[in-house]
Amino acid sequence: PGSAPTWTPDLTYATRTGTDGKTFELKLNLAQPADLKPGERRPCIIAIHGGGWTAGKREDLDALVKLLAEQGWAAATVSYRFAPTPGTADPKTARFPAQLTDCAEAVQFLRANADKYGLDPARIGAVGFSAGAHLAMMLAVTGPEDQPASSPASGRIRAAVSFMGPTDLNAKDIPVVSKGIVSNLIGADPLIDGKSIEERGKTASPLTHVTPDDAPILMFFGTKDPLVPHTQAYPMLDAMTAAGVPGRAEIVAGAGHGFGGEEIQRTLAATTAFFTEHLKAKQP
Numbered sequence: 001p002g003s004a005p006t007w008t009p010d011l012t013y014a015t016r017t018g019t020d021g022k023t024f025e026l027k028l029n030l031a032q033p034a035d036l037k038p039g040e041r042r043p044c045i046i047a048i049h050g051g052g053w054t055a056g057k058r059e060d061l062d063a064l065v066k067l068l069a070e071q072g073w074a075a076a077t078v079s080y081r082f083a084p085t086p087g088t089a090d091p092k093t094a095r096f097p098a099q100l101t102d103c104a105e106a107v108q109f110l111r112a113n114a115d116k117y118g119l120d121p122a123r124i125g126a127v128g129f130s131a132g133a134h135l136a137m138m139l140a141v142t143g144p145e146d147q148p149a150s151s152p153a154s155g156r157i158r159a160a161v162s163f164m165g166p167t168d169l170n171a172k173d174i175p176v177v178s179k180g181i182v183s184n185l186i187g188a189d190p191l192i193d194g195k196s197i198e199e200r201g202k203t204a205s206p207l208t209h210v211t212p213d214d215a216p217i218l219m220f221f222g223t224k225d226p227l228v229p230h231t232q233a234y235p236m237l238d239a240m241t242a243a244g245v246p247g248r249a250e251i252v253a254g255a256g257h258g259f260g261g262e263e264i265q266r267t268l269a270a271t272t273a274f275f276t277e278h279l280k281a282k283q284p
Contacts, residue, residue, distance in 0.1 A: 003034035003035070003070070004034060004066075004070075005031040005032055005033060005034055005066050005069030005070060006031070006032040006033075006034060006036070006069075007029075007030075007031055007066070008029070008030045008031075008032070008117075009027075009029040009030075009062075010027050010029065011027060011028050011029070011030055011076075011109075012025040012026070012027050013026055013027065013028050013078070013105060013106045013109035013110075014026040014102065014105045014106070014109065016081065016092070016102075018091035018092045019091040019093075020091035022091065024092055026078075026079050026080065026081070026102055026105075026106070027058070027078075027079050028058065028076045028077060028078040028079065028106055028109075028110075029058055029059070029062060029065065029076065029077050030065075030074070030075075030076045030117060031065040031066045031068065031069035031074070031075045031076070032069055032074050032117060032118060033069050033070070033072050033073070033074065034069075034070075035072075036074075036118045040118055041114065041118060041119060041120035041123075042072065042073060042074045042118055042119060042120060043073055043074070043119075043120050043123035043124070043125065043275070043279040043280075044073065044074040044075065044076065044110055044119040044120065044123065044124045044125070045065070045068055045073050045074070045075045045076075045124075045125045045126065045127060045275060046075075046076050046077075046078055046103070046106060046107060046110070046124065046125070046126040046127070046136075046139075046157070047061040047064050047065050047068075047075060047076065047077040047078070047126075047127050047128070047132075048061075048077075048078060048080070048103060048126060048127070048128035048129070048132030048133070048135045048136050049061050049077065049128075049129060049131075049132045050128070050129040050130030050131045050132045050133070050164075051082075051130070051131055051132075052130070052131050052181040052184070053082060053083040053096075053099055053131045053134075053181070053184060053185045054082045054083050054084075054085050054093075054181075054184055055082070056131075056132070057079065058077040058078055058079045059077070060077075061077040061129075062077060064077070064127075064268075065077045067268075068272070071272060073272075073275070074117060074118060074119050076106070076110060078102075078103060078106040079102075080098075080099045080102035080103055080106075080135070081093060081094045081098045081099060081102055082099075083095055083096065083098075083099070083184040083185045084184065085184050086184075086188075095185065095186060095187050095192075096185045096186050096200070096203075096204045097203075097204070099131075099135055099185070100135060100138050100139070100142065100155075103126075103135050103136075103138075103139055103155065104139060104142075104155020105155065107124055107126075107139065107155045107156075107157060108155060110124065111124065122158070123158055123279040123280075124157050124158060124279075125157055125158055125159040125160065125161070125215075125275050125278070125279050126139050126140070126157050126159075126160050126161075127160070127161040127162075127163070127271060127275075128160075128161075128162060128163065128165060129163045129164065129165075129258075130163070130164050130165065130227070130228070130257065130258075131165075131181075132165075133161075133162035133163050133164060133165025133166075133219075134162070134165045134166050134167075134206065136157075136160045136161065136162055136165065137160050137162050137165055137167065137206035137217055137219075137236075138204075138206055138209070139155055139156065139157045139160060139215075140157055140159070140160035140206070140214055140215040140216075140217050141206050141209040141210050141211070141214045141215075141217075142155070142156075142209050143155075143156050143213075156215070157215050158215050158216075158278060158279055159215050159216050159217075159218075159274065159275055159278035159279055160215055160216070160217045160218070161217075161218045161219075161220075161271045161274055161275070162217065162218070162219045162220065163220045163258075163259070163267070164220065164221060164222065164225055164227070164228050164257055164258065165206075165219065165228070165232075166178075166182075166205075166228050166232055167205060167206045167207045167219075167232045167233070167235065167236035168205050168206075168207045168232060168235055168236070169182050169185075169186070169201040169202075169204055169205045170198055170201040170202060170205065171229070171231070171232060171235075173229050173231055174229065175226060175227060175229070177226070177227065178227050178228065181227070182201065182204075183197075185204060186200040186201055186203075186204050187200065206236065207235055207236055207239055210236070210239040210240055210242075210243050210245060211243055212243045212244050212245065214240075214243065214245045215245075215278070216245065216246040216247045216274070216278045217236075217240065217245065217247040218247055218248060218249075218250075218270070218271065218274045219233055219236065219247070219248070219249040219250070220249070220250050220251075220252065220259070220267050221233050221249065221250070221251045221252070221255075222251075222252050222254070222255025222256050222257065222258075222259070223251060223252065223253050223254060223255065224254055224255060224256050225255070225256055225257045226256065226257060227257045228257065230251045233249035233251060236249070237249055246278075250267070250270070252267075
């Protein structure tokens with residue numbers, strides 16, 4: 001590892017208005033390589049935390065983004081609006097696509113401030129875990145055409161890595177516990193804005209949005225994951241194959257919802273290798 005990175009926590013990247021009419025800020029924590037020189041541009045990796053779209057915090061990935069900065073990347077861990085849960089009335093919550101809109105705006109913020117923070121705006125990738133992995137993949141496969149008119153257009157990234165991220169929210173083998181988690185994200189009502197649960201699940205699934213211009217995706221799954229079945233890999237790989245999108249899936253025998261020990265070291269090494277491969281060149 002290199003020297004301790006330059007650490008800038010609590011950067012406000014967006015302001016939102018809650019259902020109570022009060023505004024609140026969305027923030028990110030940024031790590032920059034210690035050896036970043038004035039005028040230099042480094043590729044940037046956004047890290048998106050998990051927590052079923054209703055929990056977790058950006059600080060959960062502080063250690064990861066600092067590690068990435070020690071390896072020469074700029075890296076930011078981002079907060080995003082949570083989905084509402086039954087029986088609670090948090091004015092800061094919102095259903096999908098709020099979470100994607102927020103992450104896209106974090107990308108846009110970093111792109112807009114590339115000069116200030118020494119980032120290459122053409123070389124931004126995302127890594128996520130669980131719900132955050134779902135959002136990282138959504139950044140890879142969605143563009144302005146997939147998002148509401150109110151959301152930022154330039155959230156598109158150049159590569160994504162997903163740890164245990166769901167690809168198809170309507171899959172038949174999603175466990176009952178996970179169906180409840182998904183319904184927080186997209187709403188449990190049979191109809192919302194004229195759309196059925198299945199239609200909303202489709203819109204919120206990375207699988208639905210795969211097209212030939214998408215960013216490469218690396219996915220990790222465990223065969224004993226009680227929340228996200230490893231079978232989520234197959235339709236996504238089929239869609240990527242049909243569209244000519246590069247990437248791969250690694251399925252780890254006996255692993256649950258999260259890796260530990262040597263497996264996390266190995267998969268993180270594979271993650272940085274994947275980013276090195278796909279973020280090294282600038283697009284013309």
